[in-house]
C-alpha cells in the first residue's frame with residue numbers, strides 16, 4: 001500500500017472490551033464490509049503474545065480488503081506482522097524512534113492535543129495526526145476534550161492529514177464540518193454497535209458528506 | 214559485546230517498585246559496583262516512553278561497565294536503544310519473532326518452567342533460559358515453584374546457559390548446587406537491599422562458589 005493512497009475517511013480502532021462480536025477478527029471483517037477505510041489494532045489488556053497473534057490474523061483480513069492495518073504503540077509487533085504502520089500516543093515510544101525502526105515507507109500516526117504536539121509530530125516524521133478527544137467519550141471518560149477551535153488551529157499549523165477522534169458518532173459528526181479533517185476515528189460507535197457493518201456504513205456516509213461540504 | 218563473552222553469574226532484574234534507590238540508574242550503578250554481570254531492565258508499570266528513556270540512560274551505564282543490558286519483552290525498545298538483547302516470557306512476543314527482528318548477534322533469553330518450554334526456546338533461537346521460580350518470592354507471590362529436579366531435567370535437555378530465578382538470596386542459593394546452572398537472576402535480593410553493592414557482592418561470591426563446586 002502506497003502512503004499516498006491511504007484514505008483516512010473512517011478509521012476504526014478496535015477494543016476487545018467494548019465489542020459484541022466474538023472475536024476482533026469478526027468485528028474487523030464486519031466493519032470492513034461497512035466501509036471502514038483504515039484499521040488500528042489496539043490491545044491494551046492482553047499479553048504481547050496474544051496481541052501479536054491477533055495482529056497476524058487481522059493483517060490477512062485487512063490485506064484482503066486492501067485497507068491499511070495500524071498497530072497501536074508496539075513497533076515490534078508492527079514489524080513482526082509487517083503491518084502498514086503504527087500509532088503512538090504522547091506516552092508511547094517517540095515518533096522519531098518509531099520512524100527510525102520502521103523506515104520511510106510505513107505509516108506513523110501520532111496523537112496530538114495541541115498545536116505544539118502537532119508540530120513536533122510532523123517534524124518527527126508523522127504521516128497523520130489523531131486529534132481529540134473531540135467529545136466526551138465512554139471509552140476514555142477522563143480524556144480532555146479538544147475544542148473545535150484548537151482542531152482548526154492544528155489544521156492550520158500542519159500539512160499532514162488529520163483524523164479527529166473521541167466520542168464521534170453519526171449524530172455529532174456534523175459538528176466537525178469546516179474543520180478540514182481528513183477523516184474520523186471511531187471505537188465504540190462502530191465496535192460496540194449491534195450491527196457493526198451498518199454503523200460503519202452510516203458513519204462513512206456522514207464523513208464523506210462532511211469532507212465534500 | 215560478543216555473545217560468547219557473556220557472564221551469567223549474577224543477573225540483575227530491575228523493579229522500580231521494589232527499589233530503595235532514587236532512580237533505576239542509581240540502583241544499576243550500585244549493583245554494578247557490587248559485581249552484577251548482567252542487567253535486565255523490567256518496567257511493567259510505566260509508559261513505553263518512560264521505559265525507552267530509562268533504557269537509553271541505563272545503556273550508557275552498562276556500556277561503561279562492559280555488562281550486557283537486556284530489555285524485558287519490548288523488542289522495539291531494545292532495537293531503539295541498541296540494547297544487547299531481550300528477555301521474553303511465555304506470554305510475550307515469541308522468541309522466534311524476536312530473533313527475526315533482532316538478528317543473530319543479539320542475546321535472547323526465554324523464561325521456561327518445563328523441559329518442553331526449554332527445548333522449544335532453544336529451537337526458536339534462545340541464547341539462554343531463565344528457569345524458575347526456584348523459591349517462593351515476594352515479587353511474584355503466585356508464581357509456580359520449579360523443583361530442583363525439573364531444573365536438572367531442563368539442564369540435561371538443552372545446551373544453552375541457564376539462569377535460575379525466583380526468590381534466590383544469599384541464604385538459599387547454595388540449595389542450587391549441582392544443578393549445573395550458569396548463574397542466578399535476582400530482583401529483590403539486590404534491588405531492595407539497603408546496601409545494593411554489598412548485597413550484590415555477597416551474592417556474586419556465593420554463585421561463583423556454587424559454579425566452582
Ligand code: NI
Nearest residue numbers: 387418419422
Ligand atoms: Ni556462600
